[in-house]
Amino acid sequence: MTKKDDETQRVQYLLDIEYHYAAGELATRFFTELKEAGRIMGMRCSGCHRVYLPPRPVCGICYKELKDWVPLSDEGIIVGCTVVHLPFIDPMTGEQRPVPYGFAIIRLDGASTSIYHFVDETDEKKLRVGQRVKAVFREPRTGSLHHDIKYFRLVGK
Amino acid sequence: MPRRVAIISTGQTKHRAKRRDVNVRELITEAVTRALEEADIRMKDIDAVVIGNMEPFEGFLFPELWAVEGWGGYLKPSVKFNTGGTVGTTTAIAAYYYVASGIYDVVLAIGFEKQSEGHTQTAITTVGDPIWERAIMAGAVGNFAVMASTYIHDSGVTEEQAAKVAVKARRNACNNEYAHLQMPDITVEDVLKSRMLAYPVKLLDMCPQSDGACAVVFAEESRAKQLAPRPAWIKAVATAHEQQYMGDSPKRLAAMRSQVAASRRAYAYAGITNPRKELDVAEIYEVASFAELAMYENLGFCERGEGGKLIDAGVTEMTGELPVNPSGGVLSTNPIGATALIRVAEAALQVMGKAGKRQIDGVRTALATGYGGNAWTDVMILSRDL
């Protein structure tokens, strides 16, 4: 316990909680495809024909069911990007993630929505919206979006 | 038809990085006491209480239970809200619903946060789905940076124009006795030279983390007229939520669908066709300097791509045509669970003519917004006219 003149007494405590989160049916199918075939799959809305990644049972915009799986490219474009310099705790491990690292919103060819992922570039002058990127896979694959795809690299690099 | 509802009083704490002189209950008590004194009422005059904060930040469940002494909730009807960054406006809008519905006449809304007691940037990563988004989360900063890059690409806005927003906020905050960051001498150069957090977002482009609380009292027409010399009448409320995942909206900041939808709905309800002309002041939940410029566009203060020009022309300065955040905004004060309610309180103070040194002359109509979670928006429009 510590206390300065204008402060009230304080108590320090630590919470260390382990969670086990269910991926659900659609994500399990997606990750099985990713692990076993190295394929990235989206789902097409039967109403507005948007192709969603991540997959989901219902389109939030037109409220129609999503039934059809469609293969997506492992290439796409940068919709937004940054180089993170702020030291930051990796939420999955509790360890500090090494900085700087490239971070982008990426829309894969064939998809209507985007995903957030790492980019193998830490010079902000070389990263820009509209650039093409390609997924770099990590072997062996385990069925995880941010493990199996190690990062995206700039196409032409 | 909903009943007419007004804000009759507000109370805020002195917001600081660390309010280690008080615990949560005492912090809430400070804000609630000021709000009750302002209206010259007692806790027995309050029919119901709505309260909100972000539980993962302090790390305790049922914060409203801890706060029973602080907000007088014992045996009163009450409900807690937690909607992320919007929690303060959600709380205000819920209080409005309660009174407008005719169920309660006088309702107290409370928002609070003691960010200094936990680890906000870590807690905020739990916004991200653990399977699809969590691993890549870089708190609020990385997230804003990628969205800002899209906005810069679309609008051509510059880092200098964003820095002007950061300067405006910290200078305005000097007129606000409750504000956390008051920086009278801050310059555009200071912002541009501050530490790079995630390109293009620098330290002084971002909001701080604050400890603080805010309380606002809502009342139906006859009680409002009786209790306040000049109540702030609520003309419209609107909320709009986004789709589930961060990448679902093509332009989460540059063309925030929820902000466009909610503001247009509220303007239509309030009969506003030209917000820049018809609003006299706005208190918006801007979070980062770049975000404020994008929000000028989303809220219809200017055309698409004109956000940078608006700040260059001084339109949103204290002396401009539509002052934005005379309080210093979120860039100066950010106790998250209270932040959006502070927007409502500050907008009400402007309408009631009680904003002290930060008062804009002749305010009749004011806008308050909340922003949070996955690009969710709340909007409230207040007016001097019933």
Ligand SMILES: [Zn+2]
């Ligand atoms: Zn659809």
